[in-house]
Structures are given as structure tokens and as C-alpha cells.
Amino acid sequence: MSHLLIFGLGYTAKRIKAAMEARGWRVDGTGSAGNLDFDDDFERVRATIDYSTHILSSVPPERVTGGDDVLMTYGATIQAASDAGKWIGYLSSTGVYGDQQGAWVDESTPTVAETGAGRRNARAEADAKWMELGARVFRLPGIYGPGRSALDRVKQGKARRIDLPGQVFSRVHVDDISSGVVAALTQNSPPGAYNLGDDLPASGNDVTEHAFALLGLEPPKLETLEEANLSEMARGFYAENRRVANGKAKRVLGWKPQYPTYVEGLANLLCP
Template identity: 70%
Template structure:
């Protein structure tokens, strides 16, 4: 039985693990829901020596901009298949233009979350990994329906602002397609087919629920966290053609409309 080692069994990695297990892979992982502690170096290295493939979903350190997995275990990553969950944030703000894997990433220096991610992205590519660049992730327990229920959904008056997004199950199918097929190392964008404004998603979700959408606000009026403000500071459309061509990947939820309908809470 082939073995997949996962660093960081988080929201997306859990779905990937489940998909791999359904195909007969044994999965071991670090993280709060994983079998191993990242800090238990002896046990981690012993499991890595038995692993056929390694996937990391551990984000880089914002302060040092280094990747914790490569920093500590990079010398033990000799497997033929390495994977890394990155972010389309590495492309920076493109003022609504399309980006693909050939688009230069943001400056490889400086401080902050985006630059740290860009440096980690590059480091994993240099390590020979399949790097999955992910836009806004949504799925069960993490969707606009949850934000509407919590009273945290916003509509922001920013004409022309668009985002790409991806359902967590489509991340899993894309990553496992790369795991089980002989695809070359490199970057792969896993995003849906219809970049759209957040307002469109909020309005669609409210229509499905039969409730009024929240009021339209200017960015300065909305009580947003610094991370959410950073979300609105970037504007781009993410192309997914490479993943479709080389992975044979077709998203089950090609737009937010199909994704929302699959997540619609049952009527009382």
C-alpha cells in the first residue's frame, strides 16, 4: 500500500487525505487532527522514510518568511512526489487581469504574509514539488452561508472587483489527480471557471435563503479585519487551464452557483 505523509492536516488537507484513502493510500499526518506531532522529529523522520509521497499545507512563518517544513525536514524529502498547498496571493494585485502559472509572482522579498507565501512557493518549486495555488477556499462549514448566519456577510461598493474561488472538494480532486498521475513538478492553479465579485456571491446566497442581502457599504464603512481588508486590496482572475490539461481535472463546482446550491442548508 502506498503511503502519503501530510504536514498539517487542516481543512483542505483533510479532504485530500480522505480522497487518497478512498483510492487505497495509507495516510499519516501531523497537526491537531493528525497522528504525529510536528515537533517529534524522530517519529516524523521515521514515517517520512516510509512515505511514497509528501504533501505540505503548513504556511510559512510571517516573521522569518521561512517555510517550517523545509527548514526542519527538507533534508528528509527525497520522495519522488512532493506537493504543497500555496495561494494565488503570490500573484499580487493584477487590477482584474487574468493570471496563469507563467505570470510572475510578487517580489521575493520584504515582509508580510504575501511575500512569505511567495518565498515558500518558490522554495517548494525549487524542491521539485507540485505546487497547488489556491484562491478563496469554501466548502462545508466555511461558506458565505455561515457568514450570513453569523451576521458577518458584507457587500462592498467596489465596482470591477473580482475574485476567484474553489470548493474544497475540487482542491482534493485536483491534488489527488496530480498524486496518482505522472504529471511534472511545477505550479498548478486550482480555481473555478467564473471569477466573480464577492457581492455576486452574497446576493446569490441570500436569494437561495430567501433573505435580504446586507446593505452596500464603502470599504471604509465596513467593520473588516485587517486580513479581510487585504482580501479587497487585490483584484485578479485566475486561469485554470494548465490543471485541466495536465491533470485531467474538471471541477465538480465550476462556478460559485453550483457550489452554493450544494451547500444550501436544509429548509426547516
Template identity: 60%
Template sequence: MARLFIFGLGYTAKRIAQAASAEGFTVSATGSAGDVDFDDSEAVASALAQAQYVLSSVPPADDTDPVLDRYGDLLGDTWLGYLSSTGVYGDAGGAWVDESSPTGEGCRTARAQCDAHWLEKGARVFRLPGIYGPGRSIFERLDQGRAHRIDLPGQVFSRVHVEDIVRGVMAAIASSAPSGAYNLSDDLPTSQNAVVEEACRLTGSAPPPLQTLDEADLSPMARGFYAENRRVANGKAKRVLGWEPLYPTYREGLKAILEAEL
């Protein structure tokens, strides 16, 4: 029986674990919902020795990768996967980026460095844009009064439904995909305003007013979201992994989330 070990059982990795279990994998993981303590070196070493597949969703900490720093020497020739971010591409001025585009020039320098280290290890590095899904979408922000429409003409983002990340990772495992970077993003980069407006249309609510960045009084993290502008191409994942997004645009994704809640 194939064994998958996951470092960091967060929002996305939990769903990958569920999908792997459903396909017959024995899954073990660190994290608050996992069965292994990250700081228990013996337990982690034992789990790694038994695993044929290892996936990390642990983000950088103090500008380094906690998993590679502590357990990198134990990873060996195991199948490796790493959940990274399309933030490694930095600002492209709204242009398309793909896996051959330069990295490390944006605000997420630590993420870009960790991304590069996992590639050096021979991992399948899944670069993810804005992740949304059940319990983590624009609907929650609308309910909490935290949704904004920002007046930034030409500003676009890519995004991906969490289920399509799961499908991409599982496709990489099933197809014995070669190591390297894979962008998992939907087919329609668009403005955050369009997403807000579609969610309001689906719920029959009035969209929030259009504001400048200063008027919106965003947190530094939220403001940083608008500092970069790019479209993320997903052609390599389609060609190499045989992957197709179940939710090719935010419209299908939001509709499915809302229908599941009714």
C-alpha cells in the same frame, strides 16, 4: 500499499487524507488531528522514510517555511505537493493571471518565497484562491452577521470549492504529473457581492447593504482581501492533470453546500 504523509492536517488537507484513504493509501499526518507530532523529529523522519507521497499544507511562519526549514533535507526524491495561494501573484488590476505570471509582488511575500522554495524542491505547487466548502462558506458569515457587500465596481476574485482541490491533488498523484505550479480555481471569477447575493437568493434572505470599505469597518486582514484584484486561469490544471472542477462556478458550489445541509 502507497503511503501519503501530510504536514498540517487542516480544513483542506483533512479532505485530501480522506480521499486518499478511500483510494487505498495509508495516510499519516501532523497536526491536531494527525498521528505524528511535528516536533518529534524521529517520528517524522520515520514517516517520511516510508512515504512515497508527501504533501504540505503548512503556511509560512516568521517569513520562512517550517517544513522545509526543519525537514527539507529528508524529502529526497519523494513525490512532493504543496498547497500554496494565488496571492503570490499580487494585484493584477482585474486581469487574468496564470502559472507564467510574475509572483512575489503582492502583500504575501513570505508565501511567494515559500512557493518558490517548494518549486525548487521539485514539488507540485497547487496555487489556491479563496477556499470555500461545507462549514466554511458565505452561509456561515450571513448567519453570523459578518457578510458584507462592498461598493468596489470592477473588483473580482477567484475561488475554489474544497472538493475541487481534493480532486486536483488526487489527479496530480494519479497522473504522475510533472513538478511545477498548478492553479486550482473555478471557471468564473466574480465579485464577492455576487456570491453574497446568490447565497441570499438561495436562502430567501435580504442581502446586506452596499457599503464603502470605511463604512464596513473591516479587520486589517479582511480589508487586505479587497486590496488585490485578479482573475485566475485554470487551463494548465485542465490540460496537464486532466482535471475539471466539479463546481465550475460559485452557483453550483453554494447550491451543493446548502442541499447537503438540508
């Protein structure tokens, strides 16, 4: 039986777990929703790595130190698994490309870790380390889905419109991430980076305004970044501007997003 070990059963990884179990795979995981404790079950986790056929990490770098806890704790065992030909995967971020002033990026675009451009990017550094292990690295833009979308922000009174002309982002529905990773798992895809984003990079304002329209509400006024008084993390998000190409995932994995734009994605979330 194929056996997948997932480090970090969070929002996205839970969906991957469910999809693989529906295919008859055994799936173990760490985290509050998993059956393994990352910190307390060291020997059990290491043994699970040994007898798993596939290993996927969805654990981001630690916020304070920037280190990858999975690689720092289990790196040698994962390296041995990779050397033995086991499938290795990592959920990364398109933030590794840094600010591209609205230009398109694909998997051949140098990452911040490679160019040294801009502020230190722990995601880019972790991404590079997993690539060295021969992993399938899934670079993800803004993730949305049930409970985490522009519709929810509107309902919670948290939706904003920021006055940044020309600012665009890519995004992806959580179920499209799952289908892309499932395709890579079941086809034994070649190692390397895969961008999993939808077909229509768009401004945050476009998405917010569409969400208000779907709910029959008037959108809020435009605010400057200063007026919005955003958190440091949110301001960092608005400091980067890029469009993410997804052609490689379509060609190599045969992946086709079920929600090719935010229009289809929000319609599904409005009337699931």
C-alpha cells in the same frame, strides 16, 4: 503500498487524506487530526519522510516570521526525498501573483517573489522554495465548502457587501481542490505550478447576493471599506484584484471541477 505523508491536516488536507485512504493508500499526517506531532516527534516524522512514497505540505508560512516551518525543520530530509524521485507537493495560494488589477493570471505569470513587487509576500517566497524542490505546487484562491461559505456568513450575521466596483476574485470548492490533488497524486503529474480555481471569477458581492437570495433574505446595504471596519487581513484581501486561469490543471491533470462556479457550489451546500 503507496504511502502519503501530509504536513498539516487542516480543513482541506483532511479531505485529501480521506480521498486517498478510500483508494487504499496509507496516509500519515501531522497536526491535531494527525498521528504525528510536528514538534515532538522529530525522528518519527523524519523516518516517515524516508519511507513515504509521496509527501504533501499544507502548512502556510508562519505569520510572524514568514518562515516555512516544514522546510526549516525537515528541509534537508525532504530535499533528499525529492532527489530520490519521490512525489512532493505543496498547497500554496494564488496570492503569490499579487494585485493584477483584474487581469487574468496563469502559471506563467511572474509571482511577487520573482518580481519583488508590492509588500513582502511570505506565501510567494515559500512557493518558490517548494518549486526549487521539484514540488507540485497547487495555487489556491479563496476556499469555500461545508461550514465555510457565503451561506454560513449570512447565517452568522457576518456577510458584508463592499462598494468596490470592478473588484473580482477567484474561488474554489474544497472538494475540487481534493480532486485536483488526487489527480496529481495518482497520475504522478510533472512538477510545477497548478492553479486550482473555478471557471467563474466574480465579485464578492455577487456571491454574497446569491447566498442571500438562496436563503430568501434581503442583502445588506453597500459599505465602503472604511465603513466596513475590516481586519487588516480582510483589507489585504480586498487590496488585490485578479482572475485566475485553470487551463493547465485541466489539460495536464485531466481535472474538471465538480462545482465550476459559485452557483453550483452554493446550491450543493444549501441542499447537500
